[in-house]
Amino acid sequence: MDKKTILLVEDNTDDEVLTIHALKESNVPNEVVVARDGVEALDYLFGKGSYSSRDASVMPDLILLDLKLPWINGLEVLQRIRADERTKLLPVVILTSSKEESDLIQSYKLGANSYIRKTVDFVQFRDAIQQLGLYWLVLNVAPPKVGVA
Amino acid sequence: MTIRKKTLIIFGITLSTLLAIMYWTHSLSLSTSYAIFSFLAFGVGFLALFLLIIDKLVLSRLRHLSKTISNIGISGDISKRVSIKGKDELSDLGAAINRMLMELQDSQNNLRMSEEKNRAILDAMPDTICQFKKDGTLEGYKPVKGEDLPFLVTEPVGKKIRELMPLKQPERAKNHMQQALQTGEIQVFDYSILRGDGWHNYEARMVKSGKDLVLTIVRDNTEQKQAEAALIKEKEEVEKRTHQLQIYINELEAFAYSVSHDLRAPLRSIDGFSQMLFEHYNDKLDDEGKSYLQRVRSASQRMAELIDDLINLSRVTRSEMRYETVDLSALARTITMELQQSQPERDVEFTIATGLVAKGDAHLLRVALKNLLDNAWKFSRKQASARIKFGYAETNGQSAYFVRDNGVGFDMAYANKLFGAFQRLHSPDEFEGSGIGLATVQRIIHRHGGKIWAESAVGQGATFYFTL
Secondary structure: OOOEEEEEEOOOHHHHHHHHHHHHHOOOOEEEEEEOOHHHHHHHHHOOHHHOOOOOOOOOOEEEEOOOOOOOOHHHHHHHHHHOOOOOOOOEEEEEOOOOHHHHHHHHHOOOOEEEEOOOOHHHHHHHHHHHHHHHHHHOOOOOOOOOO | OOHHHHHHHHHHHHHHHHHHHHHHHOOOOHHHHHHHHHHHHHHHHHHHHHHHHHHHHHHHHHHHHHHHHHHHHHHOOOOOOOOOOOOOHHHHHHHHHHHHHHHHHHHHHHHHHHHHHHHHHHHHOOEEEEEEEOOOEEEEEEOOOOOOOOOOOOOOOOOEHHHHOOOOHHHHHHHHHHHHHHHOOOEEEEEEEEEOOEEEEEEEEEEEEEOOEEEEEEEEOHHHHHHHHHHHHHHHHHHHHHHHHHHHHHHHHHHHHHHHHHOHHHHHHHHHHHHHHHHHOHHHOOHHHHHHHHHHHHHHHHHHHHHHHHHHHHHHHHOOOOEEEEEHHHHHHHHHHHHHHHOOOOOEEEEEOOOOEEEEEHHHHHHHHHHHHHHHHHHOOOOOOEEEEEEEEEEOOEEEEEEEEOOOOOOHHHHHHOOOOOOOOOOOOOOOOOOOHHHHHHHHHHHOOOOEEEEEOOOOOEEEEEOO
């Protein structure tokens, strides 16, 4: 099985460690790229800033997006992803602590593919991460690659 | 010339004619003369008698009529009546005159009453009514009883507008007067005069009341203006407070959002790393160490629940109410079914009254009913055969919905603490819970304008009543 790339947009390093750990323990071979804020996430996707040397024609297979991020928040990142031809079809899963109805509605309105709430209970959290990895990277048929490739 | 005189002239003419005839007849034979003379003398006598009768029957009455009417004319007293005796054209004439007089008197009475009414209306009006000539001269006015004149001077008649009000106000007044004369439309403007007790504000309404005349109605609206100013100030104050409150609410929402988001993250770290420690360093930990880690985990999870409950409680107050008809019976059936499925091993008898509907927010009512039924489920778990009932009944003269269980109940001495946030009437080891459930229920019931209260005794079960 090919290694799939996951872009994890997460500013909390603890959550980052826990998420990567959960993914590592799953049976899905994957490589996680971490962006610690919205700007970095967009730089990575579009090959700008510190990622200007990256081959921007290669897109991640899945984006795990936190909502509360410094500078550019998750909803804004999602909006830009959906607004760009190169990234508009990428599967984006919102991974957040927020239970606010407004966040939920906004996320789906802006085109999120899924909305997962991070539980405090780590066992449940790990289950959720592993299931979503299995679902989005293995079971789900990804959209055809678009853009410059 | 009076009628009597005219009659006398006729008589005189007749007499002189008689004398002429006498002169003419003296050339005739004596017997013929005598015959003619006798005839004429008789004629004259008859005429005199006739005149006497005419005078009695007609002329004196006519004189009386004329005198009475002339008296009425002189005195102007139309309450007097003419009296013509008899039953002929003359008495008819008298009656007709009397009718005329009566009608005249009626119409005069009406006119007087209407004038009195108009005067009363004018007197009762809290306005000074003035008449201005085109050139701005005050012709006359009707003041308001007990009030100062709305002018600078106390003798305003004959004065020009520029002498009646201070500063540049007369110019404006004259402009409005011109407008009123040109357009025929009412012109309204305000002006003010400084008096001993401060500035008085007047509202003047000008309307054309004839060629080159302007009727002006002036009212002292100082109090009204002051009240308006006070109201505006108060409104501004309220707006300011509302604005501040909105800021507080926004801050509170941001706080609640932050709590729900930021407080959970460290808890997840505590729980997650405890679990990783437990799993990956299992062989390095003895049983005591493992149990400590379990305690850390359960404490962090409990805190997460507390945070969730708090957020729910604040959301109950923050969320907008959406009123609709809610089938409480159906709601209760769904909730109890979920409870039964969560612990199928428990033997609980549910009795749910049918057809209970209420107007309210479906989501909030579900939260309230779920909390009450959850409690009934929780506190009756030590009963071998638990019974939980949802219904509608009259208690203490009031109809209310109720949720009843036959569980452990509580001591009524602590009933006042029942609905406070974080208040618990059982130890957490005995019954789990955050102590926020009933506080949430109470907020929901209050938001619906209802009441909630409970009746219980230790070991006797509990009944929670609520109205909507």
